[in-house]
Amino acid sequence: MENRALLQSWQEVSTRVERELERLLALPSAAAGVQGLSVLNEAMRYTALGGGKRFRAFLAVAACQAAGGDAYEALPFACALEMIHAYSLIHDDLPAMDNDDWRRGRPSNHKVFGEAMAILAGDALLTDAFALLAGTALRRSGEECRRWLRALEELAVAAGSVGMVGGQACDIWASGAGEGSTPPAVDERTLREIHTRKTGALIRAAVRGGALIGGADEERLALLTRYAEALGLAYQISDDLLDAAARSEPASYPALLGLEGSRRRLLEVAEEARGAAGKLGQAGDLLQELVTFIVERRS
Amino acid sequence: MENRALLQSWQEVSTRVERELERLLALPSAAAGVQGLSVLNEAMRYTALGGGKRFRAFLAVAACQAAGGDAYEALPFACALEMIHAYSLIHDDLPAMDNDDWRRGRPSNHKVFGEAMAILAGDALLTDAFALLAGTALRRSGEECRRWLRALEELAVAAGSVGMVGGQACDIWASGAGEGSTPPAVDERTLREIHTRKTGALIRAAVRGGALIGGADEERLALLTRYAEALGLAYQISDDLLDAAARSEPASYPALLGLEGSRRRLLEVAEEARGAAGKLGQAGDLLQELVTFIVERRS
Numbered sequence: 001m002e003n004r005a006l007l008q009s010w011q012e013v014s015t016r017v018e019r020e021l022e023r024l025l026a027l028p029s030a031a032a033g034v035q036g037l038s039v040l041n042e043a044m045r046y047t048a049l050g051g052g053k054r055f056r057a058f059l060a061v062a063a064c065q066a067a068g069g070d071a072y073e074a075l076p077f078a079c080a081l082e083m084i085h086a087y088s089l090i091h092d093d094l095p096a097m098d099n100d101d102w103r104r105g106r107p108s109n110h111k112v113f114g115e116a117m118a119i120l121a122g123d124a125l126l127t128d129a130f131a132l133l134a135g136t137a138l139r140r141s142g143e144e145c146r147r148w149l150r151a152l153e154e155l156a157v158a159a160g161s162v163g164m165v166g167g168q169a170c171d172i173w174a175s176g177a178g179e180g181s182t183p184p185a186v187d188e189r190t191l192r193e194i195h196t197r198k199t200g201a202l203i204r205a206a207v208r209g210g211a212l213i214g215g216a217d218e219e220r221l222a223l224l225t226r227y228a229e230a231l232g233l234a235y236q237i238s239d240d241l242l243d244a245a246a247r248s249e250p251a252s253y254p255a256l257l258g259l260e261g262s263r264r265r266l267l268e269v270a271e272e273a274r275g276a277a278g279k280l281g282q283a284g285d286l287l288q289e290l291v292t293f294i295v296e297r298r299s
Numbered sequence: 300m301e302n303r304a305l306l307q308s309w310q311e312v313s314t315r316v317e318r319e320l321e322r323l324l325a326l327p328s329a330a331a332g333v334q335g336l337s338v339l340n341e342a343m344r345y346t347a348l349g350g351g352k353r354f355r356a357f358l359a360v361a362a363c364q365a366a367g368g369d370a371y372e373a374l375p376f377a378c379a380l381e382m383i384h385a386y387s388l389i390h391d392d393l394p395a396m397d398n399d400d401w402r403r404g405r406p407s408n409h410k411v412f413g414e415a416m417a418i419l420a421g422d423a424l425l426t427d428a429f430a431l432l433a434g435t436a437l438r439r440s441g442e443e444c445r446r447w448l449r450a451l452e453e454l455a456v457a458a459g460s461v462g463m464v465g466g467q468a469c470d471i472w473a474s475g476a477g478e479g480s481t482p483p484a485v486d487e488r489t490l491r492e493i494h495t496r497k498t499g500a501l502i503r504a505a506v507r508g509g510a511l512i513g514g515a516d517e518e519r520l521a522l523l524t525r526y527a528e529a530l531g532l533a534y535q536i537s538d539d540l541l542d543a544a545a546r547s548e549p550a551s552y553p554a555l556l557g558l559e560g561s562r563r564r565l566l567e568v569a570e571e572a573r574g575a576a577g578k579l580g581q582a583g584d585l586l587q588e589l590v591t592f593i594v595e596r597r598s
Contacts, residue, residue, distance in 0.1 A: 030461050034492055036469030040460060091422060096414035115395035116471045119418065123390060123425065124460035124468075130429045131455035138448055149436055149448060156430035161339060161423035162329050169423075170335030172415045193333055 006289040013061045014054040016072065020079050021049055024132065043113040043121035044128075048086040051104045055235075056081040056202060060210035062290070063224055066283045069214025076136040077151055077209050080129040084159050085202065087125040090118050092168065130156065151209035158205035167198025174251050186251045194251060199239075200232035207231075223276050227287060230273035234294050237266040242299065270295045305588040312360045313353040315371065319378050320348055323431065342412040342420035343427075347385040350403045354534075355380040355501060359509035361589070362523055365582045368513025375435040376450055376508050379428040383458050384501065386424040389417050391467065429455065450508035457504035466497025473550050485550045493550060498538075499531035506530075522575050526586060529572035533593050536565040541598065569594045 025045050031037035057078035064074035093100040093108040094115060100108050110118035130152065137148035157163060171194050174186050207228035211221050237253045241262055244254035253262040273291045277284035324344050330336035356377035363373035392399040392407040393414060399407050409417035429451065436447035456462060470493050473485050506527035510520050536552050540561055543553035552561040572590045576583035 028461050031465070034465075034469060036472035036493075037461065037465045039472060040465060040468035044460065091418060094418065096418060117468065119390060119393065119395060120464050120468050120471070123421075124464040126422065126425060127455055127459035127464060131452060131459050134448055134452035134455055138445070138452060145445070145448070146437070149433055149444070153430060153433035153437060156426055156433055160426035160430050161343065162327050162336065165419050165423040165426060166330065166333075166336050166339060169339035169416065169419050170333060172419070173335035173338060194335075 003289065003293065006286060006293060009062075009286060010054075010058050013058045013071075013078070016075065017054050017057040017078050017082060018049065020075055021082060024079055024083075025049065039113070039117060040120055040124060043109060043117045044086075044125050046112060047090050047103070047109050047121065048083055048125060051106075052082070052085070054078075054082060056085055056206040059203065059206040059228075059231075059290075060213075062286050063207040063210030063228075064214035066224065066277075066280055066287055067211040067214030067216035067220055068283065074210045074213045076132055077148075077155075077213055078206075080133050080155065081202070081206050081209075083125045083129040083132070084155065084164075087122040087129075088159075088164060088168075088202075090122040090125070094118060097168070097172065126159070147212050147215065151212045154205045154209045154212065158201040163197055163201035163205075164199075167194050167196070167201065170194045171198055171251065186256070188256055191251055191253070191256055195233070195236045199236055200229065203232035203235065204228040220280065223279050227273050227276035227284075230269045230276065231287075231291060231294065233269045234266055234273060234291065237262055237269065238294055238297060241266065242297075266295060302588065302592065305585060305592060308361075308585060309353075309357050312357045312370075312377070315374065316353050316356040316377050316381060317348065319374055320381060323378055323382075324348065338412070338416060339419055339423060342408060342416045343385075343424050345411060346389050346402070346408050346420065347382055347424060350405075351381070351384070353377075353381060355384055355505040358502065358505040358527075358530075358589075359512075361585050362506040362509030362527075363513035365523065365576075365579055365586055366510040366513030366515035366519055367582065373509045373512045375431055376447075376454075376512055377505075379432050379454065380501065380505050380508075382424045382428040382431070383454070383463075386421040386428075387458075387463060387467070387501075389421040389424070393417060396467075396471065425458070446511050446514065450511045453504045453508045453511065457500040462496055462500035462504075463498075466493050466495070466500065469493045470497060470550065485555070487555055490550055490552070490555055494532070494535045498535055499528065502531035502534065503527045519579065522578050526572050526575035526583075529568045529575065530586075530590060530593065532568045533565055533572060533590065536561055536568065537593055537596060540565070541596075565594060 025048055027038055027041045031041060060074045060078040060081055061071045065071040089103060090109045092098050093103055094110055101111050102108060109121060113121065133148065133152040137145050137152065140148055159165065174190060174194060204225065207224050208221065211224045216224065240252040240254055243249055243252065244259065249255060253265065257265060270291050274288050277287040324347055326337055326340045330340060359373045359377040359380055360370045364370040388402060389408040391397050392402055393409055400410050401407060408420060412420065432447065432451040436444050436451060439447055458464065473489055473493060503524065506523050507520065510523045515523065539551040539553055542548055542551065543558065548554060552564065556564060569590050573587050576586040
């Protein structure tokens with residue numbers, strides 16, 4: 001029952017985000033008739049639209065609501081998150097990085113548009129996300145404008161050199177691709193370092209940014225931050241466990257803790273996340289349900 | 300004489316920007332002992348520090364002063380511009396793009412750090428530039444905070460899909476690298492389209508951002524915008540003319556208008572830029588001198 005409410009809410013957010021991204025990523029009038037720009041636009045839309053669970057967007061909207069705000073006030077922030085997530089997928093799939101030819105059952109961006117255009121499509125999604133956030137902040141005044149600016153800063157720090165990009169650099173380094181030599185041994189500290197930054201930072205920024213936009217006071221913000229950090233870790237461990245069924249990754253929890261150990265760790269961090277959300281009262285119900293969903297997911 | 304004042308002022312800005320970038324790009328304490336992060340940091344520093352004329356930074360500082368502000372109030376903005384400029388150089392040099400092994404007399408970023416780390420270093424410089432601007436804006440209040448936010452938005456739009464990245468996409472498209480087939484014929488509209496976006500947009504944002512931070516009223520902002528657009532074009536034509544001595548580029552002014560035609564066009568846009576700066580009164584003196592410098596430069 002509760003689970004149905006969660007999925008319904010998630011589905012609704014996903015639909016609204018999709019529609020808004022469709023609008024935001026329409027070919028700008030300034031680009032009409034300029035072929036290089038329309039190809040770039042097509043490449044951006046290819047990855048940013050029509051796929052993905054919109055997990056980060058949902059988190060931002062749910063956190064905004066849990067903080068006491070109107071859920072969809074965070075919609076532009078949710079879209080910026082998805083644009084940045086899409087950019088990271090495009091760049092991660094490049095031959096020089098993870099060299100993935102497939103993404104979500106379709107050829108990856110560079111297989112369709114070529115490497116050069118894929119690099120540029122990623123760059124453009126990242127940059128345009130900040131233009132979107134700055135424009136949104138400027139259309140607000142006073143304290144509200146500042147909250148948006150804080151959300152923008154959260155996201156930039158989380159996506160940058162000590163956040164998501166840094167995590168990818170650690171991953172590249174750990175897998176030896178950065179130097180073409182034998183990968184160094186991965187211990188739990190390194191693994192945690194990779195995950196906290198590579199996927200954790202953006203999940204944390206989704207929750208904190210949504211909460212800031214929703215007008216969270218410092219106490220609520222602290223609870224939601226604890227929630228986000230535990231949820232991000234749970235998300236990663238469950239991801240690793242799902243992957244472990246298919247193939248063995250050296251930098252993963254099952255490789256390090258074994259399947260049983262990973263499942264135990266997953267339950268621990270899930271409890272931590274539920275505990276933090278529980279302290280938010282009824283406003284945290286959806287966030288609690290989300291933890292259960294992440295723990296129990298099968299895909 | 301005037302020229303000496305210009306060069307002295309430029310040199311001073313360049314030194315201060317270099318020192319500030321050195322501070323901003325120091326290895327963050329959070330990254331100490333994490334090898335992936337320190338390699339990423341090294342790759343960012345390799346291109347962002349120790350080279351370059353700091354032309355965009357100088358423009359921002361000069362425009363801030365011409366708008367009536369304290370010149371160095373624009374210092375963080377000038378640094379963000381140089382970080383974004385550095386990111387664009389790293390990505391442009393990649394094998395999938397212009398495939399340049401050398402930059403400023405040194406091996407290009409990917410030749411030293413590998414393609415994966417070079418892509419990430421570019422991504423990180425771009426993202427961290429927005430974190431820097433948002434943080435700077437948040438440390439200011441009221442109207443001043445809003446001016447910084449406007450400058451941030453200017454820069455994001457100028458660097459994004461209809462600005463610098465878009466210009467690079469047009470260039471890739473025009474040179475046929477996007478599809479690996481015969482390049483289409485480049486007419487003046489296409490050439491202008493490439494240049495206006497690829498180099499013009501960031502130069503325009505440097506001037507407008509600096510002017511906004513300096514507290515320009517709308518009239519001054521309009522004059523400085525006219526100045527920036529003409530200067531950007533002059534910069535590009537003079538660049539093309541310098542290149543023409545060395546090698547022939549299909550997408551260039553000399554290829555399209557001939558050497559004489561290009562020089563005539565250069566003098567026209569230089570006059571336009573000087574005219575706009577002249578209307579600023581004494582505050583525009585340095586900006587006028589800069590036009591002459593661009594027209595007469597030999598390297």
